[in-house]
Amino acid sequence: MTNVQQTYLKIPKRWKINLIFSIAMLVALIYSFAGSEINILRLSSVFYSFKYMILAYTKINWDLVLGMGIYPFSDGVVYMALETLAMAFFGTLLGGILAIPLGFLSSETVGGKTGSRIGSAVLVLIRVFPEIILAVVLLKGFGINSMTCVMAIGIHSVGMLGKLFAEAIDNMDKLPLEALDAVGANRWQKIRFGILPQIAADFSSVTLYRLDINVRSASVLGIVAAGGFGAMLSYASAPENQSVLAALMVVIVPMILIMDAISGYLRGKLI
């Protein structure tokens, strides 16, 4: 046998794993469609609905979008977009501030072995808890207004931000800490002069990334609590109110695109 043939025979045989994987995916797919009531009547109405949907986008009620004419500005979609951005911004700010102590605690550099274990456990618990249920619980404490959303977003953000903060602290250069030890700095001085200057850029970049996520969740979380697009979205979920949904989409899509662009630009500047 030639050298090429030998090498060719040695290629790993992955077809078994691939087969199992494909079959599993196919079975899952077929199973997921079971009971979804697909029938000719429904499929035949799809094109009609699609046509109607496109029609709704061609004649958008700009008075409703901008809050002019018979609609007061505080009922307009643009005002809701501003409220959503404010909610996301304040929620992220709150989450970022709360995440700093938890991040320090759960990093091994500052918190030590026990501290990091306790901190990580708390962070995992916060991450696992779904945001919508957090909003439902906080509804009792803050009432039906946008503050509920802000608090839900803020508390939920802590989970991811704290974890990423802790990773940033553990991955940084430890030599400045030794130098500070050598000159007799205490723990707070070490955090202030040894850790904070190194990770400030990382923190900001992670927080900006979280702001992106929070703008998205703030725009739908209002369905449960209030504030932002919430009330309008649940109104638009009725099929006959497609024109309202069109008016919402015209604002939501550019808003998130612009937010992504801004935070991407700022993150690029930071690193």
Place this chain on the structure above:
Amino acid sequence: MTRFTLTSGKVIVKPFNKIWIVLFVILIIVVVLGQYIYFPEYLTLAEIWPFLKKMFSPRNDIFGHRTWGDYFNYIFTIIPYYLLKTIKMSIGGTVIGSAIALPFSVLAAKNVFKNKWITSPFRFIMNIIRTIPAAVMVIVAVFIVGTGNLAGIIGFSLFSFGIMAKMLYEVIETSDMNSFEALESTGANKTQAFRYALLPQIFPIFISYLIYVFEINIRASALLAFVGVESIGSIIQVGLDGGDFDYIGGVVIVLTFVIIIIQLFSNWIRGKLQ
């Protein structure tokens, strides 16, 4: 920033004092939270604890009297029915969305297609789809195909497509292109080169993203009940309307377990693949 010009002609720029950022942040917090000093009746934090107590114990008032047996019966019989619906929708959406995202992410990768005119339109479409939140996507799907599982699957497919395509083309752009070029130089076309050079590289990452997207879909599906698709959120909605807070507590317990199981499974599979 203030600039000082010394007599020697040297310009010194005084660095921006970071204390102003801190003061600005404190000002925002004081302004937002300060409303509760003037309107303390809006802040009813004391009600959270009794609500949590109601969530994790059987209902016991004049409208409903349940025992712990009823509570656990509910968790083990009714909630799994809704959970299954949720999981079905998430699986269907994740698999379809990711399957469509795989070819599209190649078309959007700058290192596979050097031509800007091919990648830019695909990137634009993906960015537009990615901006729309899952719940809004499902509202659109409900309008097109009517309520039910199918709307959830279609909405989640589009949503998963958005996330997956973006993450995948970033992975493809950072992957090693040497073998791809080697295959192309032997006369393979782009599809063959992708199949034998890039797919083995990105496949493990693809699988771990698949589970990640699945988890996001499970979380998002709780909100679907509020836009007209039956899911695990239906229990939350009905519970909020009828005061059956213990059922909401049951959902919390089940959902938390499901997400923990998915994360453990994802960790296990990631360990296997590497």
